[in-house]
Amino acid sequence: MTVTVSRTRWLAMGFLCLGSFMNLLDVTIVTVALPRIQTDLGATPTQLEWVAVIYVLALAVGLLPMGRFGDSWGRKPLFIWGMLGFTLASAACAGATSITMLIGARLVQGLSAALMVPQVLAILHVTFPPEEKTRIIGLFAALSSLAAVAGPVVGGGLIALDPWGLHWRVIFLVNVPLGAVAIIGAGLTVPADRGVSRQVDWVGTLLFALTTVCLVLPLIEGRALDWPWQMMALLVAAIPLAGLTVSHMLRRGRHGAAVLIPTSLLRNSAFLQGLVRVVFVFSGIPGFFLVLSVYLQSGLGLTPLQSGLATAAFPVGVMVASMNAARLGDWPLSGRIGLGTGALATGLALTALVLWQAGAGIASWHLTAPLLICGLGMGTVVVALFQSVMATAPAAESGAASGAVQAFQQIGAALGIAIVGSVYFGFLTTAAPLLALMAACIYPFTLFTLLGLGSLLNHRKETA
Structure with missing residues (x-):
């Protein structure tokens, strides 16, 4: 691993951590807005669950492959593209006119966060010299904790202030100017890097995503649909799919090919x-x-x-x-x-x-x-x-x-x-x-x- 010490590394850290802070804030900030969203958009209880779970589900599915993509294609461009997608998806959440549109925008928001988040620590790891890394990790952990603390309070405060009569939409709209600052700042201060290869395990990525969805989807929709056989079949299918995913990665690993999780x-x-x-x-x-x-x-x-x-x-x-x-x-x-x-x-x-x-x-x-x-x-x-x-x-x-x-x-x-x-x-x-x-x-x-x-x-x- 090569460490490239940059004179702008502290500024770069600020813009990178801003992106990470926005992701962590968005995980918790939406919780206090759910009852208002339910009333405004006429959401069912199941749809309300999806507003929260689709974000973390997309983040879960995307974190493993997106981290590998950063190694293959370059971490700086993937961070910027992830921030751009996150910012645009936040604007779409703020402008949602139906619960279906909001859930779809949250899906894009989660996938964009998955593209952006793994690159932050990876960039910091290769940008700061060893003697500064302990301090950096401590600062990063403190900011992560602060985001979790701030989420419910900031969300509740913004909704209570209700600027421009936006109600719950303001919790998503606030990401737009913050995202613009993070994108421009990272573009100017984060050192350029090149990926080590273009090899990606697309099949493994698809199998991992299918396994996760088959596990979570029935647990959310099953109750509302009175547990039809299709939901039970999906839940059962998660077991062989998980085995197939592991088998696929082991097989690729034996041949020296790229895998999501090392063998x-x-x-x-x-x-x-x-x-x-x-x-x-x-x-x-x-x-x-x-x-x-x-x-x-x-x-x-x-x-x-x-x-x-x-x-x-x-x-x-x-x-x-x-x-x-x-x-x-x-x-x-x-x-x-x-x-x-x-x-x-x-x-x-x-x-x-x-x-x-x-x-x-x-x-x-x-x-x-x-x-x-x-x-x-x-x-x-x-x-x-x-x-x-x-x-x-x-x-x-x-x-x-x-x-x-x-x-x-x-x-x-x-x-x-x-x-x-x-x-x-x-x-x-x-x-x-x-x-x-x-x-x-x-x-x-x-x-x-x-x-x-x-x-x-x-x-x-x-x-x-």
Whole structure:
């Protein structure tokens, strides 16, 4: 790997991180706008799920191949093209006149983000000298946490201010000037680069996409369609498709051809088990916050700003725990994962208890303590989990391993939105909103409890 130190590298980092910040902001900012979108565009509960899940699904499907494309075709041009697509798709979201148009624009937005996001760390990695990289990664992590914190609050604030009477559309329109700044700035400051080859595994990319869609699509549409055989067939088809995808990559790897995931990682059972845990961990939270936002606004009548403030303690907790993870450096990773998942389960239980007791009289600050506990748990888990997964990968494959972790993180988020959303909206047809929310809490609570117990058992074995 060649490091090309540029005199404009700090400016370049600012414009690159702006693009990454916009992507992370867009994952969370839309949550507080969903009830207004539902009212304005006449969306069904299933269509509302698609507004959120289509973005993370497109991001999940695209991250692996797009990271490889950057290596093959050049990272700077792909970042700029991704930012351009993201900016134009944001404008299309803002101008959507139907829920179908909005979902389609969110799909393009997610695919464009997948084109742009993998290039950011890759460019920073080859632009800064080794002695500056620790500082760069720390700054990047802090900005990522800030984006998660800012999303619900910024979204709720923009909708409350309602500039030019745009209502929920302003949360997408704000991306247009920011995107223009990132595109022009990156074009002027990011060093030019050339790809190492033009070889791309198109078949593997298609198989990976089909497998992901067959897994997530039935979970979202199945409930609304009363689980017809076609949905069940798609869900079952995901299993052989996953096997075919792995088999295809192994076969190409034996012949020295380009693959989405290096064959050394596909044969690494510890790494694959880590990816499964990544999927489970990240399936627990996004769906819960989607239905919580819908409940707070549609069920209790809170404004988008009040809803954003009510949930802001969670990302604050994530940021605090992530930035102080080094203090637990002497703890075994399995113990830190067990501690974090235990805090998540405890925080979710306390959140459900507060919501049940407060009922319609709930105020934004009532959820601060339990969601802060959840956030501290999530921040603890994520850092330890990523460290444990990356520790199982050879150093030479760290880039590919990182891309796989990010892709499966998004797959987990898409699955979580599908599962928890289906439970909530399914119960909502026959039960009160509060009961539907309590039912939706069962999946993440059970998941984190089991993950915590399993990690603590592993911790006892390691220290025995």
